[in-house]
Amino acid sequence: MLTWAIPTYTPAYPGYGASPALVANVSVGVMIVMACLSLVRLLLARFAGKTLPAEEGQFPEEAQSTGFTQVGRINLYHLARFIVPSALLLVAIEYIGYVPAAFIFLLVIQYFIGSRKWLQSTVLSIVLVAVLYIVMRYGFGVPIPGPQLF
Amino acid sequence: MEMIFAGLLDSISPASLMFVFTGVAIGVMIGAIPGINGPMAIALFIPITYYMTPLTAIGFLVGLNKGAFFGGAISAVLLRTPGTPEAAATSWDGYPLTQQGKGEKALRMALYSSVAGDVISTGVLIAIAAPLAAVALFMGPSEIFALISLALTVIAGIGTNSICRGLIAAAFGLLAGLIGTEPVTALPRLTFDVYQLGGGLSLIPVAIGLLAFSEILIQLERFSVKGGGEHVANVFSTKREDRMLSFKEFFGKIKTLLRGSLIGIGVGAMPGLGAPVASFMSYDQAQKRSRNKEKFGKGSLEGIGASESANSAVVASSMIPLFVLGIPGNLAVAMLMGAFMIHGMQPGPLMFKENAQLMYGIYGSLLLASLFLAVIGRFGLRLFCKAVEIPAVILYPIVIFTCIMGSYLGRSDMFDVGVMLTFGVIGYFMRKFDFSYVAFLIGFILVPEWERALQQVVIISENNPTMFFQRPVAMALMALTFFVIGKTFWNNIKAGKDCRAEKVNTSAKAEND
Numbered sequence: 001m002l003t004w005a006i007p008t009y010t011p012a013y014p015g016y017g018a019s020p021a022l023v024a025n026v027s028v029g030v031m032i033v034m035a036c037l038s039l040v041r042l043l044l045a046r047f048a049g050k051t052l053p054a055e056e057g058q059f060p061e062e063a064q065s066t067g068f069t070q071v072g073r074i075n076l077y078h079l080a081r082f083i084v085p086s087a088l089l090l091v092a093i094e095y096i097g098y099v100p101a102a103f104i105f106l107l108v109i110q111y112f113i114g115s116r117k118w119l120q121s122t123v124l125s126i127v128l129v130a131v132l133y134i135v136m137r138y139g140f141g142v143p144i145p146g147p148q149l150f
Numbered sequence: 151m152e153m154i155f156a157g158l159l160d161s162i163s164p165a166s167l168m169f170v171f172t173g174v175a176i177g178v179m180i181g182a183i184p185g186i187n188g189p190m191a192i193a194l195f196i197p198i199t200y201y202m203t204p205l206t207a208i209g210f211l212v213g214l215n216k217g218a219f220f221g222g223a224i225s226a227v228l229l230r231t232p233g234t235p236e237a238a239a240t241s242w243d244g245y246p247l248t249q250q251g252k253g254e255k256a257l258r259m260a261l262y263s264s265v266a267g268d269v270i271s272t273g274v275l276i277a278i279a280a281p282l283a284a285v286a287l288f289m290g291p292s293e294i295f296a297l298i299s300l301a302l303t304v305i306a307g308i309g310t311n312s313i314c315r316g317l318i319a320a321a322f323g324l325l326a327g328l329i330g331t332e333p334v335t336a337l338p339r340l341t342f343d344v345y346q347l348g349g350g351l352s353l354i355p356v357a358i359g360l361l362a363f364s365e366i367l368i369q370l371e372r373f374s375v376k377g378g379g380e381h382v383a384n385v386f387s388t389k390r391e392d393r394m395l396s397f398k399e400f401f402g403k404i405k406t407l408l409r410g411s412l413i414g415i416g417v418g419a420m421p422g423l424g425a426p427v428a429s430f431m432s433y434d435q436a437q438k439r440s441r442n443k444e445k446f447g448k449g450s451l452e453g454i455g456a457s458e459s460a461n462s463a464v465v466a467s468s469m470i471p472l473f474v475l476g477i478p479g480n481l482a483v484a485m486l487m488g489a490f491m492i493h494g495m496q497p498g499p500l501m502f503k504e505n506a507q508l509m510y511g512i513y514g515s516l517l518l519a520s521l522f523l524a525v526i527g528r529f530g531l532r533l534f535c536k537a538v539e540i541p542a543v544i545l546y547p548i549v550i551f552t553c554i555m556g557s558y559l560g561r562s563d564m565f566d567v568g569v570m571l572t573f574g575v576i577g578y579f580m581r582k583f584d585f586s587y588v589a590f591l592i593g594f595i596l597v598p599e600w601e602r603a604l605q606q607v608v609i610i611s612e613n614n615p616t617m618f619f620q621r622p623v624a625m626a627l628m629a630l631t632f633f634v635i636g637k638t639f640w641n642n643i644k645a646g647k648d649c650r651a652e653k654v655n656t657s658a659k660a661e662n663d
Contacts, residue, residue: 011337
């Protein structure tokens with residue numbers, strides 16, 4: 001960031017005020033310093049044969065400090081199951097339109113969530129796609145992405 | 151005076167009434183569902199408010215937030231699974247009452263305590279926000295810069311156990327907020343030649359990705375399909391005394407409710423503490439001062455009242471720093487601040503000058519939301535209890551699809567859906583590695599104002615770095631910022647030492663045994 005992204009994609013200093021790159025450089029600087037500090041603490045603790053307290057551990061288990069869930073280790077397979085269909089939906093909507101793309105997406109997502117009741121999945125998909133179509137198109141007047149079926 | 155009447159009249163227009171009512175009803179429903187909370191609901195519903203007037207939009211979101219606060223108590227009482235974190239203390243006494251068949255009575259106590267805390271807190275907000283804002287108007291760019299720096303430092307500690315990770319997250323939020331058009335040169339900055347980034351990252355997809363989508367990804371990891379929605383049994387007794395709350399039972403706890411409300415107001419007005427702190431603090435005080443200490447944790451109405459009055463009082467009081475200083479104290483208020491900005495307003499002391507009528511309209515909506523909460527809660531309690539039974543296989547696809555289409559709705563651009571997915575993944579990793587997404591989001595929202603203040607300071611002082619030393623308030627605030635950083639680091643180091651000492655003691659004890 002400091003050597004390429006910020007210098008390349010930040011306007012030059014106009015001659016007055018603070019440099020447009022100042023806050024960006026400070027932000028990246030803070031990130032680097034804090035990351036180094038964490039690393040030093042971790043290494044010092046490791047060399048001294050001590051373990052950091054639980055709250056300094058990398059993967060907090062069931063920490064409920066803000067009410068949102070923080071659990072366990074990273075599960076890339078789980079992440080891919082929901083991100084890949086969502087990313088494919090982005091592409092598919094442009095080519096085949098909202099209605100079929102969203103319908104298939106919902107079926108796939110429900111399958112990955114664990115639903116094996118096909119009738120329930122199909123009904124939910126149809127209802128959800130239809131409700132959001134009507135709300136967006138006729139309620140808010142938002143153009144529906146991709147080729148239109150009707 | 152004219153403005154006050156005009157604002158209050160606006161708040162009782164049919165559209166405003168309808169949206170505040172709908173907001174409260176949806177909020178209660180959503181808050182009752184474990185895993186979905188107020189800030190997440192606001193993130194999901196902000197796109198819809200694009201199509202509303204500023205007053206109806208803010209009224210709707212405020213209603214949503216208030217409703218969600220009470221809704222959290224429903225699952226806490228019925229399932230011992232707090233729908234929102236601040237309802238955790240409510241579950242300690244609410245659930246035992248449910249087991250005794252007095253769930254409805256517990257919910258009624260929670261409802262009326264919530265309304266009491268909320269009304270008192272709204273009254274305080276109305277009474278003090280405008281006078282304090284008048285004082286805050288004397289602040290110049292140096293003070294604003296110093297104040298935002300202090301707020302960012304305090305908030306960096308929220309949602310993480312390490313100040314280092316909190317500051318990294320806040321700095322990352324600042325960096326993400328810089329993407330777009332640079333204010334002085336009006337040229338693109340950090341846009342990587344992507345034209346959609348020219349206007350900056352939109353708050354809606356970023357907030358939906360970080361708050362809602364990543365949360366659902368994490369929850370789905372733990373989810374087992376076999377379960378689904380939880381069945382609630384034995385809630386509504388047939389005996390009238392087990393269902394209804396008598397005047398004596400409620401007004402007998404009035405001291406506890408007042409104390410809880412005051413604690414909630416104090417905690418809410420301070421950035422960074424939040425409703426769970428208020429709730430636990432109030433519960434603790436109530437237990438210490440109660441004549442029936444032994445009943446706490448076994449089904450005490452006083453415990454429910456203490457927790458609910460305090461956490462509901464936070465809702466309105468947390469708007470004090472927003473209206474007075476333009477700084478959000480917690481996540482829900484940060485989202486509300488985003489909504490203000492979407493509707494072309496910059497929260498802060500100037501709002502009372504520039505949008506006085508709207509401000510009084512918002513006050514009216516806040517009071518109406520409290521009234522609607524009492525009415526909706528009173529008559530719809532049984533219906534809302536059904537919300538906790540919605541099977542997860544139905545709930546999660548709805549939330550995921552709403553995240554996707556909600557991101558699209560803001561600017562009608564699929565690029566924003568991509569942004570939402572990206573921040574969903576970033577949020578997932580931030581949660582896993584204990585980086586504070588709260589600090590990220592508040593940094594992201596505050597950076598334009600922070601940078602503007604910095605630019606003004608530098609231009610006014612003609613690049614003189616001693617500008618801050620000529621302004622005593624700014625200097626004091628900057629000193630406080632460094633003190634907060636130092637103190638937090640010291641506490642972290644101390645906590646580490648204590649923890650190690652405790653481990654050594656434990657292992658020595660184990661060896662001796």
